Amino acid sequence: MSIPYRQDMPPPGGFESVKYKRNLPFRGPGSLAILGGVTAICAYGFYRLGKGNLEKRELHREKVWSRIHLVPLLMAEGDRDAYRRQQAALAREKEIMKDVKGWVPGSSVYNNPKYHSPEIVIL
Template sequence: MSEGVTYKQDLPPRGGFAPIRYKRNLPNKGPSGVMLIASVVGLTTYGFYRVGRNNLEKRELAREKAWSRIYLTPMLLAEADRDTFRREKATLAREKEIMKNVPGWVPGESVYNTKRYTPNNYVVM
């Protein structure tokens, strides 16, 4: 049968075909996974360190503010008492001037039927 064949069959080359490259051959780009994890851990540690230092500073400032208020309280109370005394004295003088023609009016007498001290109420507008 092969005597009357007029075509040439396509055959592999001697020794066979070269192997087919099917694997990816990409170069390594960027840092490795271990380096990335180490960087994240390092940055997180530094961040917690800074947060801790900031918390200590805020705590110290709050303590300083509290003690400054404690030390200033007596002076502020004394100033408030002096202001209250000055206002009550001015109010009494105004009352004497306004009610001088009213018979039986006692300036400074409480309008309430009680012996207990009731401070004046201030309305600020």
């Protein structure tokens, strides 16, 4: 018995063409564009750094001058505090030594007139 013979044939109109060309996607910007972008970012960064340095220098100058202008005020405040402490010490001395005859409050206990009482108060 013989089976009817049927040969496999191409479809009508033929097969599709074989795609042999490489289909690579776009890989991004070129090297000159990247170099230009990096250069622009670095230039902007150095610009901001220069502006920041100028501002920091100005703030430091302002701080120094404010401290210079505050010195007389701080010295006067220190003098007032030292005077207040001295008067409080004199009042305590008067209270403690009130029963001692011949004791002059605030007088020096040293025989040498070259001795000066300390002007710096150590807390």
